Every structure is written in C-alpha cells, then in structure tokens.
Amino acid sequence: MSSTATRSPSEAVLRTENLGRIVAGKTILSGISFTVQTGELLGIVGPSGSGKSSLLRLLNRLDEPSTGTVFLDDLDYRQLPPRELRRRIGMVMQRPFLFPGDVATNLRFGPAQRGEAMPEDEIASLLERVGLAGFAAQEVSVLSGGEQQRVSLARTLANRPEVLLLDEPTSALDEQSKQGIEELVGALVRDHGLTCVMVTHDRDQARRMCHRVIVLEAGRLVQSGLAVEVLGA
Amino acid sequence: MLKSLFNSEISLGLAQAGIASLIALAVILLARRRNIHLESDAAVALLRGIIQIVAVGSVLALLLKAPRWTSVFLLAGMVVAAGSISAKRAKNIPGAAKISMYSIAVGAGLVTAIMTWAGVIDTAITSLIPVGSMIIANAMNTNGLALNRFRAEVLAHTGEIETALALGATPRATIGRYAETSIHSSLIPAIDNLRSLGIVWIPGLMTGMLLSGARPLYAAIYQFVVIAMILASSGLTSLLSTTMIQAHAFSKADQLVLKGAE
Numbered sequence: 001m002s003s004t005a006t007r008s009p010s011e012a013v014l015r016t017e018n019l020g021r022i023v024a025g026k027t028i029l030s031g032i033s034f035t036v037q038t039g040e041l042l043g044i045v046g047p048s049g050s051g052k053s054s055l056l057r058l059l060n061r062l063d064e065p066s067t068g069t070v071f072l073d074d075l076d077y078r079q080l081p082p083r084e085l086r087r088r089i090g091m092v093m094q095r096p097f098l099f100p101g102d103v104a105t106n107l108r109f110g111p112a113q114r115g116e117a118m119p120e121d122e123i124a125s126l127l128e129r130v131g132l133a134g135f136a137a138q139e140v141s142v143l144s145g146g147e148q149q150r151v152s153l154a155r156t157l158a159n160r161p162e163v164l165l166l167d168e169p170t171s172a173l174d175e176q177s178k179q180g181i182e183e184l185v186g187a188l189v190r191d192h193g194l195t196c197v198m199v200t201h202d203r204d205q206a207r208r209m210c211h212r213v214i215v216l217e218a219g220r221l222v223q224s225g226l227a228v229e230v231l232g233a
Numbered sequence: 234m235l236k237s238l239f240n241s242e243i244s245l246g247l248a249q250a251g252i253a254s255l256i257a258l259a260v261i262l263l264a265r266r267r268n269i270h271l272e273s274d275a276a277v278a279l280l281r282g283i284i285q286i287v288a289v290g291s292v293l294a295l296l297l298k299a300p301r302w303t304s305v306f307l308l309a310g311m312v313v314a315a316g317s318i319s320a321k322r323a324k325n326i327p328g329a330a331k332i333s334m335y336s337i338a339v340g341a342g343l344v345t346a347i348m349t350w351a352g353v354i355d356t357a358i359t360s361l362i363p364v365g366s367m368i369i370a371n372a373m374n375t376n377g378l379a380l381n382r383f384r385a386e387v388l389a390h391t392g393e394i395e396t397a398l399a400l401g402a403t404p405r406a407t408i409g410r411y412a413e414t415s416i417h418s419s420l421i422p423a424i425d426n427l428r429s430l431g432i433v434w435i436p437g438l439m440t441g442m443l444l445s446g447a448r449p450l451y452a453a454i455y456q457f458v459v460i461a462m463i464l465a466s467s468g469l470t471s472l473l474s475t476t477m478i479q480a481h482a483f484s485k486a487d488q489l490v491l492k493g494a495e
Contacts, residue, residue: 062395062398062399062485062490064488078486082488083402086399087400088401093396093399095392097392097396099393109400113402114401155400155443185305201441
C-alpha cells in the first residue's frame with residue numbers, strides 16, 4: 001500500500017527545517033523543525049489556533065512556507081512537481097468533501113488524475129481494509145459521517161502515499177465512529193507500515209494513538225518526544 | 234405637461250431627467266423604510282449617470298462631424314472603462330482588470346468587426362458608436378456576472394477544490410465545473426432578453442428607429458440582430474474571461490490563492 005519497502009523503520013522520511021508561515025503580516029507558524037520516521041504515527045497537538053492545521057497544510061504544500069522548507073527523502077519538496085508531491089504525501093481533511101457519485105468513483109479519482117485506471121478488485125480490497133466491504137456502488141450521499149470519513153481515507157490511500165496526513169479526522173464524528181477510525185488508522189500503521197502525521201486537539205486521543213508527538217503553542221513548537229512522556233501516561 | 238413649460242429641447246430633457254430621478258429616489262426612500270440603505274449609492278449613481286450620458290451626448294454631437302475612423306478610438310476607450318468596472322466584481326483575483334479588458338475587447342470587438350465587415354452595422358459614427366456601445370456594455374455586464382459568480386463558487390467550494398488538489402488533481406480539473414456554472418449563469422440575462430424580445434420588452438434601439446421613422450418590420454428585425462450580436466459577444470467574453478481567470482486563482486505551485494480570510 002505505501003512505499004515503505006525501500007526504507008528501514010526509524011529512517012526519517014519527512015523532515016521540516018525552520019518552517020514558518022506569515023499571512024498578511026501575522027505569524028501563523030515560526031521555526032518549526034522536526035522529523036517523521038518511517039512507519040510511525042506522529043501527533044501534532046496543541047490548543048485551537050496554535051497552527052496545527054496550518055502546519056499540516058504546509059507539509060503537502062497546499063500553502064507555501066514563508067520560511068524554511070520540507071524534505072521528503074532528503075529532497076527539498078519544492079523540487080518536486082506539486083502533483084507528484086501530493087500523491088506521495090496524501091492528506092485526509094477534517095471534513096471528507098466526497099465528490100458526487102458512488103464510493104468507487106471517489107476512490108478512482110486520485111489514480112485517474114495520473115491517467116491510471118483502478119481495477120475493481122483493488123477497489124474491493126481497499127474498501128475491505130477500511131471496513132467498507134461491498135460499498136463500492138453505494139452513493140456517497142447516503143453514507144454516515146463515519147463511513148464518509150472512511151471513504152475519504154480510502155480515497156487518499158488509493159494514491160499509495162508514502163506519508164499520510166490526517167487533519168483531525170474524528171473531530172466531526174460520534175464516539176462510536178471516532179473509535180472505529182482510531183482503530184483503522186492504528187491498524188494501517190501497525191499492519192501495513194504506513195507513516196502518518198495526525199493533527200488532533202484531543203490529548204487523550206494522541207496518547208492512545210501516537211508514538212511521538214510535537215506540541216504547538218501560538219505557532220511555535222514548544223515540546224516534542226514520546227507521546228507517553230510528553231502527554232503523561 | 235412639461236412640453237408646454239419648456240421651449241428648448243435641452244431644458245425639456247433636463248426636466249424629464251429630474252422627474253425620472255425623483256421617482257427613482259422615492260423608491261430608494263421607500264426601501265429605506267425597510268432598512269435597505271441604497272440612498273448614497275443611488276444618489277451618486279444617478280448623478281454620475283446624468284453627467285456621463287450628457288458628456289457622451291456632447292462628444293457625439295462633436296463626433297458626428299469627425300472622420301469615421303475616430304469611432305474606433307471611442308470604442309477602445311469604452312472597452313478600457315468596461316474592463317475596469319466589471320473587474321471590480323472579481324475582488325481578490327489578481328489580474329482581473331487586465332483579463333476583463335482583454336475579454337471584452339476580443340468578445341465585443343470581434344463581433345462588432347465581423348458585423349461591420351458584413352455590412353450589418355453601418356460604419357457611420359451615428360450607427361457604429363450606439364450599437365458598439367450596446368455590445369460593449371452587455372459584454373461588461375456578462376463579464377462582471379461571470380467573474381462574480383466564479384469568485385463566489387470558488388469561495389463556497391474551497392474544501393472540495395483543495396481536497397481534489399491534495400489528491401493530485403490539476404487546478405483546471407478541480408475548478409472546471411465551477412467555471413462552467415459561472416459561464417452558464419452569466420449568460421442567463423442575455424438568453425432571457427432574446428427569449429422575451431417583443432413579448433416582454435421592446436428595446437431602446439427599436440424604439441429609437443421607430444421614432445426616427447424606420448419601417449416597423451425592419452426596426453424589429455434589426456433589433457433581433459442587435460440582441461443576437463449581444464448574445465454572441467457576451468458569450469465569447471464570458472468564455473474568455475472565465476477561462477483566463479482560472480489560472481489566476483492558483484499559484485505556480487498549484488495552491489488555491491483565491492480564498493476568504495485565512
């Protein structure tokens with residue numbers, strides 16, 4: 001599913017260097033440097049307005065850094081065509097924003113942008129992995145919030161990303177759906193070696209799910225380390 | 234009643250303009266009672282309107298004696314003004330004024346040139362300027378509607394657009410259907426004008442032709458010709474401006490730059 005086979009665990013796949021963003025004279029992020037190891041789930045935590053989502057948007061270059069840069073496999077990501085970069089660093093938004101049509105249409109979207117057709121069996125296998133077996137022909141308009149977020153996740157995974165960015169993927173979900181998504185992401189990291197960076201304002205969730213965390217406050221990185229050490233046991 | 238009070242045509246015209254303005258202001262005051270405040274906008278627009286149209290009337294009076302080629306410069310001036318006015322409907326989109334001017338110039342200019350070459354529009358200043366200005370003005374309105382709708386569509390669908398970008402789509406692929414909606418909606422007035430021609434309204438040009446003694450049937454057919462030309466030029470303008478503005482909604486790194494407050 002991901003391209004981790006050529007990399008050994010604990011090798012840095014993603015590295016930020018002095019990353020910053022200034023919008024209309026206001027500093028949103030400043031001096032952010034950290035690494036993401038292959039196969040880990042790194043959490044970005046912090047209070048509302050601390051710059052968590054803004055940082056995630058910089059990682060797949062939906063916004064342009066005002067200072068610093070990001071290295072993907074030691075290559076400055078500005079040297080990559082944006083479309084290739086976004087395929088390699090996939091992103092799941094806070095809201096799923098599914099495209100009109102059925103589930104399969106949504107899954108085919110990413111590969112279709114590169115002129116690739118996604119075979120039926122691959123769609124079925126991906127849906128099974130996210131707990132939506134048999135949903136391929138289902139219209140997205142009739143799905144529950146949790147199911148929509150799973151489709152959104154599968155749609156990003158269809159691009160076979162090397163790093164998966166998750167922006168508060170459970171913030172709009174009920175408790176049961178939230179637990180389901182947490183288990184799913186955990187399984188993807190544990191069983192398939194997927195590298196993930198997840199934004200969450202929920203420190204308990206970060207403690208449950210993440211290996212390491214970085215803590216942001218007012219756009220600055222104030223703490224980083226193992227989740228259990230930084231957030232407490 | 235007014236005709237018996239004023240001897241000169243100019244005084245009569247100004248008095249008629251005064252009465253029309255008073256009725257418009259009365260409606261504005263009525264709207265004020267419902268907390269819709271248009272007073273200053275409407276007052277300025279009425280004042281600007283009368284000054285501009287009197288100025289144009291005066292210039293036309295002078296131009297009637299000028300060589301025919303001078304009308305090209307006058308129409309070019311109108312295109313520049315139209316581009317600048319309709320670009321205001323595309324707030325926050327860089328390059329909107331230039332794109333508007335170019336689109337109106339090509340849309341209105343091409344149709345006017347073809348129709349003049351074909352002999353449909355007479356090259357006399359008294360014919361080319363009024364018909365050309367009608368085509369430019371309508372292209373301006375359509376362009377403004379298209380850009381305004383495009384901006385609104387993009388702002389309303391930022392999440393969908395950025396989701397598609399994040400999945401590796403090209404900017405054009407993410408924004409195409411919003412551009413199509415903008416083109417379609419911008420042309421609704423022009424299509425409705427054509428559809429309701431003669432049933433709901435008898436446009437000014439036909440009225441003018443009838444008043445100046447033209448045969449009603451020819452005046453009617455010519456009015457259709459003008460409205461059809463307006464549809465053609467408006468369509469071309471909208472198509473061009475919406476196509477060009479799409480590129481300006483994104484940065485070189487395929488980032489959506491047309492956004493609300495961040």
